[in-house]
Amino acid sequence: xxxxxxxxxxxxxxxxxxxxxxxxxxxxxxxxxxxxxxxxxxxxxxxxxxxxxxxxxxxxxxxxxxxxxxxxxxxxxxxxxxxxxxxxxxxxxxxxxxxxxxxxxxxxxxxxxxxxxxxxxxxxxxxxxxxxxxxxxxxxxxxxxxxxxxxxxxxxxxxxxxxxxxxxxxxxxxxxxxxxxxxxxxxxxxxxxxxxxxxxxxxxxxxxxx
Numbered sequence: 066x067x068x069x070x071x072x073x074x075x076x077x078x079x080x081x082x083x084x085x086x087x088x089x090x091x092x093x094x095x096x097x098x099x100x101x102x103x104x105x106x107x108x109x110x111x112x113x114x115x116x117x118x119x120x121x122x123x124x125x126x127x128x129x130x131x132x133x134x135x136x137x138x139x140x141x142x143x144x145x146x147x148x149x150x151x152x153x154x155x156x157x158x159x160x161x162x163x164x165x166x167x168x169x170x171x172x173x174x175x176x177x178x179x180x181x182x183x184x185x186x187x188x189x190x191x192x193x194x195x196x197x198x199x200x201x202x203x204x205x206x207x208x209x210x211x212x213x214x215x216x217x218x219x220x221x222x223x224x225x226x227x228x229x230x231x232x233x234x235x236x237x238x239x240x241x242x243x244x245x246x247x248x249x250x251x252x253x254x255x256x257x258x259x260x261x262x263x264x265x266x267x268x269x270x271x272x273x274x275x
Contacts, residue, residue: 070116073124080126081112092130094275102275105134135164135272146255146265148176153256155189160246162271165191167242169269171210172224175201180262181208186244189252193244194237199230201263212243 085108092106109131114124146156160166175181181201187194199208199219209218209227219230236243246269255265 069122073122077112077114077124077126080128084108084112084128089133092132094136096275101139102136102273103139104132104136106130106132136275137162137168137270137272142269142271144267146253149255149261149263149265152258152261153254154261155252155254158246158251158253158267160248160251160269160271162248163274164272165245165247166269166272167212167245168272169210169212169244169246169267171212171244172266172268173208173210174223174264174266175204175206176262176264177201178203178206179259180204181206182257182259182261184208184261185256186265187254187256188244188246189254190247190250191245192237193240193242195234195243197230197234199233210243212245215243217243 087108089105089107091103093101093103095101107130109129112126112128114126116124142161144158146154146158171186173181173184173186178201181199183196183198183200185194185196195210197208197217202221205221205223207220207224208230209220209224210216211218216229217231217234218227220227234243246267253265255261
């Protein structure tokens, strides 16, 4: 809207110019409950304006976007296994979304020098499995699985710095990616050598079919 036709036109030119320079970014929307979601998107064409003598100071603008990912909530979800002190140990991680997600980070954090020994993590709900021959060496040891970027990382300073640890990892034969959460409850099993003393932390983006 503007004070006159020329003011409307100037606003349209400003909008079009900024959008043309944006590149890849987050496209936001609200559902009927006003909850906010976003997806990766980019401009798919030139913004179009509608000019009408019936609305001389109002210029509707349509903007085409190409969406490049599923919709996700404004904030990521997180969950934890709690303290693991026996092998095997089972626990549930809930994915409240409509779709499976691999936009997922998993941190195995030792609670003692021998807290992690030859760890094996299996999602019993879909058969995804990951294992490693990496063992902890202190209470500051951590293995980080960045499932979205297909990275396995190792830290012995409580996550201040990481080193690549992919060479020590193994995946299930028929899976795509390191780990995946299905919609609803996912039953996980952790097993290892020795007497485990660790916690497993999950941080993930929940995906929706909107």
